[in-house]
Amino acid sequence: MARSPNLSRRGFIMSVMTFAGSIMGIVVGLPVIGFLISPALNVTKSDAWVPVGKLDSYPVGVPTPFSFTRTKVNGWEKTVNSISVFVLRDATDKVRVFSSVCTHLGCRVTFHKDSNEFICPCHDAHFNKDGGVVSGPPPRPLDQYESKVENGALLIHVIQS
């Protein structure tokens, strides 16, 4: 194959353009991707023992709601997250603290006294008083918080990621 000088000149220009183009593409493109997803890469974990009131204030045998807020930094914003839990105290003062976040897709469950169940309104999931799945799509029982009692006050271990 005879190589005409013309063609190799074209080839040269093409490769220079390709080279310059890819350099520019990479130098701009990668930072742009990093720029957009950067908040997703910053994973900070925090944990704290949060007081949720006196143990005696919770009735025995009935899951009782308690809400509190935790502040977390998201980018430039201090987001105030509202966390609500259900405290279930039994006769021996053993305490279980359930998260109100449905384990299916994160809607909030409410406790219905008439049927003695937690019900999630999104996909009609039912959990029993002990957090176990009765019916509906949730993959696992309601999440529980670790808890302890100090000087009559109930504290729960809140881990935020």
Next chain:
Amino acid sequence: MNDLQKAQYKEKYLRAKRNGEKFFPDSLYRDMLVMFAIFLLLVGLAAFVGVAAEPKADPSDTAYIPRPEWYFLFLFEMLKFFPGSLEWVGTTVIPVAAVFALLLLPFYDKNPARHWKKRKFAIGFMSVVVAAMVFLTIRAVVTTPAQENAGAVATTLPAQISAGQDIYSVQCAECHGAEGEGGVIKGVKGLEGYKMKAINSQDEMYTRMDDTLYNIVEYGQPDLGMPPFGKAFGGELSRSDIDNLVTFMRYTWDNRVEVPKGAAQTNAIPALGPNDIPSYDVNIAPIVKRYCVSCHRPGKENNNYYMGSYSDLMNSGDHKPNIVAGDLNSNLIRMLHGEKIEAGGAMPPTKALSPDLISIFERWVKAGAPEKPAK
């Protein structure tokens, strides 16, 4: 498609084009008509249906039932059918597969035929999918439980001030007084006899920003005896409620702010002409709401006398009837005048109603305590 079929298609298409019409004006005419119809429909929807007002985002209101936009409902509903451990099939596999099936459709559908009779599988399959989507959407709409407390949303400043007034009267007045004047608390469990400072003073209003007022209401000041009112802390008020309440306080008690037109009227207790006959709906309900309901509602110490509705006002309470039509010796009237009787002491306990308001009650009772205004 092989080359022969391609050539055949081109041939047929050319013929269809030759026997066809001009894009302009023939086709474009139909397009324009449809566009115009859509435009009219849109303006009609905007004018007559509008956009429903929703309360402000409230992360602490966990009772709110989340719903996606209607065209995502079928996806949302579909997730009901995937048990926990297979959740990812519904959320990931099926949507991703559907997108790829659509994108690559022309490349795997090798059937060269175009008429529906020769594409029965493709047409049938798509019809089933569409029917399933429609079915799921309808099912989602039907099975959605109604939103709780889906009340009217106050969207204008006068409406917000008025909503704030109502909230103040119910939630705050029993301790802080009907006008924020404070005084010695009577009849409130745990705070009996506590001397409450005025919150409608210049001192208060000039030194507390809206944010501060908001936080005091939401979080309370438990060490000073004020309970939290925000939903996040176990109270009854949502974000919008507290916002309205703060707006009411600011526009009513802060003499630096300019009250917008119309705000004063919505708030006022209706004036009564010398010959008018007062009625519950028009005259009594606003007074009762502002000065009485704060304590006279379920869950408070009030001898079971509730004043939230006409029938309760007339017929509830341990010493009922507290109002007898035509009888100025009714319990209610005597207590408004500060008499101490078997049913209780002076009402309201901290500060008597103004003579004007008491006379409205008297005229109403004398006229037979009607519920609806006379026509």
Next chain:
Amino acid sequence: MISKRMYPWLDERLGLSGIYKTVLDRMVPKVNWWFTLGSATLFLFALQVVTGIMLSAYYVPSPDKAYDSIQYIMNGVAFGWLIRGIHHWGATLMVITVFLHMLRVFFYAAYKYPREITWTTGVFLLLATLGMGFTGYLLPWDQKAYWATTVGTSIAGTVPGIGEFILRALRGGSDLSGVTLARFFSAHIWMFPAIIIALIGVHIYLVIRIGISSVPKEND
């Protein structure tokens, strides 16, 4: 007449008669009313662009201000209710017309040779339209918006393996916050519209170059 003398002058420089010939004065097969859905969608998109630009004159994408700015648009600004009403309902109608347009193309087999790429760009347009719907839903920062997006993004979080990462990337952090609102706003008014306008360009270029399909006959 000035216009009579102006036209040749302009045509010589702008090539107007060339545009007229290729875009407007072309033969198309005789088709039915279902074939108006594409132009109807384009029309709705144009309306969304115009009303959207108008709304951005008052809207503030911040959790503190977004809700109030929309209340102001609805109640304070003259014809705000009309502009927002058209934008709101236009979105709903646009999803409907896009969907029906796609079904029309499918049932008439118009995606087949030689219009495969027209179809592919169309599918991307459908996805971008849904993306517009999803991002636009959050902007009013009301209860419906907040909770739908909370759940919507957590659905993305159930993707096996990378779900957690997708959720953070969508929300711009682990919680729904002002950062989320800002990036949804950016996606809604810049990223998706840029993608949509580029794709519409290709889509329409192909429609004019290849010509609209005809209604299939029994022997097709």
